[in-house]
Amino acid sequence: MTEGVLLAITAGIMLGIYALPEKFTKGFQYENTWSLFFLLTMFVVPIIASMLLIEGFGEIFGEMPAELWVKMGLASFLWGIGVMMWSRAINYIGLSLGFSIFIGTVILIGSLLPFLVDGLPDTDSLVLILGGILVVLLGIVLKGRAGLLREKDEAAIAPKGSEAAGGNMTTGILIAVIGGLLATGFSYANAVGRPYLHEASQAHGNADWVTAVAVMFPIFISGGIVMTAYFGYHLSKKQAWGAFKTPAFASNFLLILFMAVFHYAASALFAFAAFKLGDSGNTVGYAIYNTACVVTAIVSGIVTKEWVSASGKAKRLLYAGVACMIIGILVIAAGN
Template identity: 85%
Template sequence: MTEGVLLAVAAGIMLGLYALPEKFTKGFRYENTWSVFFLLTMFVVPIVASMLLIQGFGEIFGTMPAELWIKMGLASFLWGIGVMMWSRAINYIGLSLGFSIFIGTVILIGSLLPFLVDGLPDTDSLVLIVSGILVVLLGIILKGRAGLLREKDERSSKADQSQKGKANMSTGILIAVVGGLLATGFSYANAVGRPYLHEASQAQGNADWVTAVAVMFPIFISGGVVMTAYFAYQLTQKKAWEGFKTSAFASNFLWILLMAVFHYAASALFAFAAFKLGDSGNTVGYAIYNTACVVTAIVSGIITKEWISASPKAKRLLYAGVACMVLGILVIAAGN
């Protein structure tokens, strides 16, 4: 169990830090950086990793039941839409609030969803796991409140308090919640696909950890379809294709490739952590994984002085939120 918890935490930290290399790209607009990123992390990296690491790759996926392809594909497609909605919500309500609401919804629903596939654990474990999830959710709510106060502290014009601003806030919150609900498709796809893919992978003589790579293949390919379509539209709509014509393209590509590898590795590591955690692995691992990701993002924000202008009250709520997240992780681990 300890190994599974540590792996889930490590996966969350990697996910929380994967976007850091973006700060070193030059001459790229948002659409340029993230279109290349999603192309690499959803298609190139998973395909190369799967073909190199999975013995019997063709046999495993060639004989995979069509019903399972459909279940995993649809769930992963919804996950892709959810991620896109989250990026849109940030435009309305900012990173702090958007991240908190999105991940909070993902943890709450995504951690409970696998019970529909794997079944319920014993009563004592279930009570602890659900209690831990609620503590995590409380922490994310506190963090979201801290984000709102920080935005209020930094507000410099009366225009920000207009009715239009309130409407944008409501719209953004709704988009973040719906996006979080759809993004739980990742957890469902992992839960429903892992049993077959683990058995098929073992039959081909693969080690236990290879199952995580196998599970990620259909999830990323399916999720990548909607992401590719979205960014192709954005590049055309905002006339950003010209942004690729820069002398820094080669260095930018390497930084983005590093982002893609970290992002994919974090997801694969989570899938392996869920396997190591046993029957309740998807629930326990998913909560720990997303919480570690949020905590990492918060700590990174503090280090980079993102909260330097926030009021003492906002900072107290932030620290209380982090404390609840950590406590929630411990309770969930105890439940396992």
């Protein structure tokens, strides 16, 4: 149990800091940084990890039914759009709000989806889950309000016409919420693909936790297709291909590779943590994972001075929103 908890915390920290190196790239536009990131995290890292970790890799996926590929592919396509919007939200509103609002939305919807598939739970569990969802929703609203106040504070001290005075906070929050809604496609793809992939993985002598790596392979590959099309179009539209020739390319590549590995490894490590936690892995473990992620992202945003110009009121709303999210996640876990 202790090992599983520590692994879940570590996975959450990894996910919470994966986007931090983006702040330190030089000479890259948004499209350069995130197109390279998605190329690595959606294709290169999953392919290498899957081929190394999954015994019988070729047979498992070569024999996977076409209908299953279609179902997982379509859901993963939506997830890919959601994650892509997440990256845009981070670019607009920073790590703190980008992570917490996106993940809060995922938790909000993800907690309701099982009701559509499995029906309503017993009354006590239902009351706890719905209560937790309301607390998470309150946290999202408070953090959204904190973001709008921060933008107002920054605009008050910024020169007219500057980016800080431009008013991107509302747009960024909206993108994060919509991205979170679409990203729940991951849960559906996981639910649809896990039974076959678990059985096939076990048949080839793999450990239980390897099933998670197998499930992530078609999800990441399918999700990466939409991102390739999107960024290919915008790199051409903004004539940003030439920015890859910057003298800082080598250091940028290493920073973005760090992002890609941490993004993928966080999911894989959580899957292992859930396996170690047994029956409580997908409830308590998931709560620990997301709580660690949100707290890490908030701390990262503060350390990198995202909130240095924000008023005391804005910061208090941010902290209250984080507290509500943490409490809500734990209540939902208890209900489950």
